[in-house]
Amino acid sequence: MAAEIAKPLPAPTLETRPYWEGCKRHELRIQRCRVCGRYQFYPRIYCAQCFDDRVEWVAASGRATVLSFTIVRRPVSPAFAGDVPYVVALVTLDEGPTMMTNIIGCEPEKVAIGMRVAVTFEDWNEEISIAKFRPA
């Protein structure tokens, strides 16, 4: 496959590596503030609520609710052409943060706002697995 039609492979950074290490083990990791208790995603050096640096990595429940979704009919790039139609969704984790994902494992037309979903992982290579969600 030519590089130009490959899907955008995430490049973990110093800050995001624990998330991607979790994904590799099929564990969804988010951050929790040890001071105010707030959960956050994506990862940050400080808690975005109280701005304290005492944030720790925790395993999320992997349970979430669909906040909104769309069924993509025209792919973003040729790399996604084989996937259409695919569902791009925002899901709210039970812990609070919202993340973008794909809803898989059901007919796109069956997805609905408010639907309960659970995390699943798609292995893209030995280092990168992508967190997706399926109906719970």
Add this chain to the structure above:
Amino acid sequence: MGTESLKNKVAIVGAADTEVGVVPHLSATQLYVKAAKLALADAGITKDEVDGLITCISFVEPFMYHAEMIAEYMQIFPRYCMTAPSGGGTTLAIMHHAASAIATGMCDTVLITMADSQLSGLSRTKAIEAMSGAGHPQFERPYGPPIPAFYALLARAHEHAYGTTAAQRAAVAVACRKHAAMNPAAQMRKPITVEDVINSRMIADPLHLLDCSLVSDGGAAIVMTSAERARDFKTKPAYLLGTGEGHSHEHISEARSLTTSAAKEAGERAYAMAGLGPRDIDVAELYDCFTPVVIIELEDLGFCSKGEGGRFVEGGRIELGGELPVNTHGGLLSHCHPGHPGSMFSITEAVRQLRGECGPRQVSDAKVALVHAQGGIMSTHCTAIFGSERV
């Protein structure tokens, strides 16, 4: 909260667009400079009278110091020179910067020129792919969202919360096309119906092809100066009465709300500065990259209450002759959308409306015009209110 006031202090004295749509015979840089020349001619001044220059960066012909590059190309030597990084909201916010620069004496005569060659310089497919860089590289782009998908998430949420329909979104596209049909400069001029929009190809549910804006070439420029100096120009000034911004997120997955945007703060700040409200607005030029955006903006800018936007756009209310004519040039949906410069065409149209130059699409007795732009995915917002007279 600060007491910033630019009310009645500055005016737009020159405004012009290049040809727009499919413009293969002009490069991106040439479009910037042609827009500049036309706006300077409109203002009746030479390039050497410009002492402030602002541009937006070009996708097609980027330069690290873009404004400096355009100054160099034009052989002008401003004392204030700035490149706006990107995006629809930034493009209008730059007018806010220019107004502040004039009010504080950083410069006297600002030229803002913005253009790009997204269609001829990139191709439609490449333009769409380039714009998808808007997603977070690790946490959004792996899921394959094209730009319409980001806005489809907003449309679906608004539909779920308030019962907004496909036909209501379509009414926005129909109004823009109706206005474009009266604008010889517009890229798409063949009238369309609500059925045409709903029957057009689904791009990202629930958005159809005709809910999405165009991919275009084109440029626009304005000349701004102090309200006092404006009297020395040959054109009828469009005075800045109020302006304000609101910034809520960069990535849609971090939005505080999918149905209420920072247009609310931007609008409130602009109204407060002008001492005016939604009922004082004669014509509105609202950012319409996708139809649901106009519905959300109408609500957040106070033209109707939250959740009523879908009903508000029905029945010709936003068409010429209606209660609030919106996007009288045809907007990004039908006039043109060359990318970053998009909202500049809203400013130049507002100026023409206030001067009474719009011919068949002229809003009768237009005295106060509101322009709103947003960038990113409803991320960064700016509202500006212009008047044919100071208030």
